[in-house]
Amino acid sequence: MHPIAEKYLRKSALPQFFCQGCGDGTILTALMRAIDDLGIIDDMAFTSGIGCCAWIPVFVNADVLHTMHGRAIPIATALKLTNPKRKVMVFAGDGDCVGIGGNHLIHAARRNVDITVVMVNNAIYGMTGGQTAPTTPHHAVTKTTPIGNAEFPFDACELARAAGATYVARWTTAHPRQITTAFKEAINHKGFAFIEILSQCPTQSGRLIYGSADPVEAFNRLKSIAVSKARAETMSPEELAGKVIVGKLLQIEGRAELTDEVYALMSGGGDGLSAETRLATN
Amino acid sequence: MEQVLVIQGNEACVRGAIAAGCRFFAGYPITPASEVAELMAEMLPRHGGIYMQMEDEIASFCAVIGAAWGGVKACTGTSGPGFSLMQEGISYAVSTETPCVIIDVQRGGPSTGMPTAPAQQDIYQAKYGAHGDYEIIAYAPSSAQEAFDLTVKAFNAAEKYRVPVFVMSDEIVGHTREKVRIPEKLEVRERQRPATPPDQYLPFRPGPDGLRLDGMPAFNQGYKLLVEGQLHDESGNRAGTVPEVSARLTRRLCEKILKHDGDLLDVEARMLDDAEVVVVAYGSVVRPSMQAVRQARSAGVKAGLLKLRIVWPFPDQVIAEVASGASRILVPEMNVGKIVREVERAAHGRAEVVPVPKLGGVLHTPAEILAAIRGERVHASHS
Numbered sequence: 001m002h003p004i005a006e007k008y009l010r011k012s013a014l015p016q017f018f019c020q021g022c023g024d025g026t027i028l029t030a031l032m033r034a035i036d037d038l039g040i041i042d043d044m045a046f047t048s049g050i051g052c053c054a055w056i057p058v059f060v061n062a063d064v065l066h067t068m069h070g071r072a073i074p075i076a077t078a079l080k081l082t083n084p085k086r087k088v089m090v091f092a093g094d095g096d097c098v099g100i101g102g103n104h105l106i107h108a109a110r111r112n113v114d115i116t117v118v119m120v121n122n123a124i125y126g127m128t129g130g131q132t133a134p135t136t137p138h139h140a141v142t143k144t145t146p147i148g149n150a151e152f153p154f155d156a157c158e159l160a161r162a163a164g165a166t167y168v169a170r171w172t173t174a175h176p177r178q179i180t181t182a183f184k185e186a187i188n189h190k191g192f193a194f195i196e197i198l199s200q201c202p203t204q205s206g207r208l209i210y211g212s213a214d215p216v217e218a219f220n221r222l223k224s225i226a227v228s229k230a231r232a233e234t235m236s237p238e239e240l241a242g243k244v245i246v247g248k249l250l251q252i253e254g255r256a257e258l259t260d261e262v263y264a265l266m267s268g269g270g271d272g273l274s275a276e277t278r279l280a281t282n
Numbered sequence: 283m284e285q286v287l288v289i290q291g292n293e294a295c296v297r298g299a300i301a302a303g304c305r306f307f308a309g310y311p312i313t314p315a316s317e318v319a320e321l322m323a324e325m326l327p328r329h330g331g332i333y334m335q336m337e338d339e340i341a342s343f344c345a346v347i348g349a350a351w352g353g354v355k356a357c358t359g360t361s362g363p364g365f366s367l368m369q370e371g372i373s374y375a376v377s378t379e380t381p382c383v384i385i386d387v388q389r390g391g392p393s394t395g396m397p398t399a400p401a402q403q404d405i406y407q408a409k410y411g412a413h414g415d416y417e418i419i420a421y422a423p424s425s426a427q428e429a430f431d432l433t434v435k436a437f438n439a440a441e442k443y444r445v446p447v448f449v450m451s452d453e454i455v456g457h458t459r460e461k462v463r464i465p466e467k468l469e470v471r472e473r474q475r476p477a478t479p480p481d482q483y484l485p486f487r488p489g490p491d492g493l494r495l496d497g498m499p500a501f502n503q504g505y506k507l508l509v510e511g512q513l514h515d516e517s518g519n520r521a522g523t524v525p526e527v528s529a530r531l532t533r534r535l536c537e538k539i540l541k542h543d544g545d546l547l548d549v550e551a552r553m554l555d556d557a558e559v560v561v562v563a564y565g566s567v568v569r570p571s572m573q574a575v576r577q578a579r580s581a582g583v584k585a586g587l588l589k590l591r592i593v594w595p596f597p598d599q600v601i602a603e604v605a606s607g608a609s610r611i612l613v614p615e616m617n618v619g620k621i622v623r624e625v626e627r628a629a630h631g632r633a634e635v636v637p638v639p640k641l642g643g644v645l646h647t648p649a650e651i652l653a654a655i656r657g658e659r660v661h662a663s664h665s
Binding site: 010012013042043045047058061062063064065066067068071073074075076077078079081082083085086103104106107262265266 | 336340
């Protein structure tokens with residue numbers, strides 16, 4: 001076993017069960033590298049909901065709450081509030097994050113709570129067998145849009161930005177190094193961080209939406225549609241059609257963060273004790 | 283020093299929670315429970331606690347779960363529609379053995395129903411509202427004093443049994459302002475760390491009784507916890523496809539409550555010794571019931587009252603004993619007749635069991651219950 005895997009994998013949870021060619025393994029590897037580089041495994045607290053990528057943190061030997069569909073974000077918010085030293089990270093699929101849990105995403109961003117939400121976007125409900133998602137392309141065929149999707153997909157990064165996120169990045173599984181860097185930046189960033197990772201799902205979106213269950217084709221497709229933010233600025237709207245802009249899309253430092261605000265207000269509560277003394281944490 | 287206050291039941295719940303060590307509350311405004319959130323927002327920061335108003339009741343209860351694993355005693359307060367939204371989280375908390383408290387100030391339903399009027403229509407929702415097989419604990423206060431006392435007990439029971447515990451208040455108890463004595467010393471069960479060191483610890487391995495878990499670790503204490511909603515083995519790893527492991531966990535989740543230490547039997551017997559007609563009541567309906575029993579006694583009728591302070595787990599044995607001595611059991615409730623079914627089941631034909639339902643968001647009058655004690659058909663306009 002690779003030394004990093006040896007160090008960070010939850011061995012009792014193995015073997016992992018992602019499909020052949022799934023992007024989740026790449027993301028898990030990038031996560032372990034980021035944690036190793038920062039040396040913060042003991043400070044990490046993970047939450048996730050339901051869906052394939054919700055299993056990513058389960059395979060990490062850290063404190064993990066594997067919870068309900070869409071509900072990882074409010075649980076993460078409370079973990080941060082009850083111990084501000086925690087580095088809290090959420091893994092959510094696109095259905096989890098902007099479908100059933102969309103309201104929680106919006107409000108966590110609005111509060112600028114210091115957590116990192118990683119949305120792994122495969123444009124479909126994969127685990128349940130390939131049904132349409134709020135990220136499924138217009139007119140795409142899925143199991144529940146057999147004659148084509150009448151709806152339009154969310155731009156989750158724009159949603160997070162508009163709601164108040166202070167760090168926003170988008171990458172694809174064809175950018176493993178950039179994902180590791182983004183994880184480190186997001187963990188270190190004080191405030192609500194949102195990272196969207198476009199990931200291949202050969203089994204469902206590959207087969208149903210893009211016409212091929214071949215992992216290499218799915219991977220190459222991601223590579224071909226990704227355009228860096230700098231390059232996108234030089235391209236016309238026509239040239240950008242069908243492309244996805246990747247990179248760090250937003251970073252604002254110094255904006256008031258929820259946990260700081262709550263503790264500062266609490267300290268002004270009257271009896272002169274520091275907030276840390278008063279909250280009987282651990 | 284003992285403190286004597288004149289406060290609402292809702293405030294009594296808040297004071298009870300804080301006295302029991304609650305330091306995190308997440309909620310969403312809803313009538314008739316809003317005072318619970320308002321007072322938590324005011325009082326918790328002064329006690330070093332955190333109040334969060336979340337985006338809905340789903341998030342509120344999820345935040346309570348997060349706070350519990352974050353190492354802090356936590357609760358929420360709500361009413362009918364909000365209670366419905368929390369059910370998914372309640373099921374998760376049951377499965378993951380997360381200690382937490384929910385104060386449900388019941389109002390009339392279904393749907394938006396009667397937002398400002400009392401009811402006892404959620405009493406089944408507390409036990410059967412969420413998906414899956416499980417058992418929970420539910421207290422039912424009938425006064426502001428009991429709202430305080432039973433909220434303290436609810437927190438203690440949550441710690442001991444590692445389960446969501448409900449305080450099934452109602453609009454009358456919640457909004458009635460009356461005397462509450464707050465004793466100088468309270469019995470408070472602190473959260474206990476596991477006796478087993480982290481490297482040997484299996485978070486979901488039951489202790490010597492085979493039922494209850496060894497302490498409650500928190501995140502970032504070195505245990506590397508996996509808290510899994512799928513049915514899991516003792517390490518926390520998923521086992522939803524392993525029949526024997528899944529069955530064992532489901533059975534233990536139920537049995538740890540049903541085979542309790544005796545402390546989950548909480549009833550009060552009034553004038554039961556020679557009673558031929560027994561009124562079984564819980565929550566605010568206890569009050570007109572007591573009055574009716576006294577009036578019946580004055581008129582020479584051998585009536586008695588059994589007050590249920592804990593409704594779930596249901597006190598089968600006590601009901602069986604009462605049914606053996608009485609000829610008739612009346613069950614007045616502010617619903618269509620719910621707990622009466624439990625009473626009927628537990629009485630098992632030993633006594634006649636009569637429902638005395640009251641709808642419309644109005645409490646029974648003592649006269650209505652007295653008429654039922656006398657065996658008259660009740661013609662109350664709302665029944």
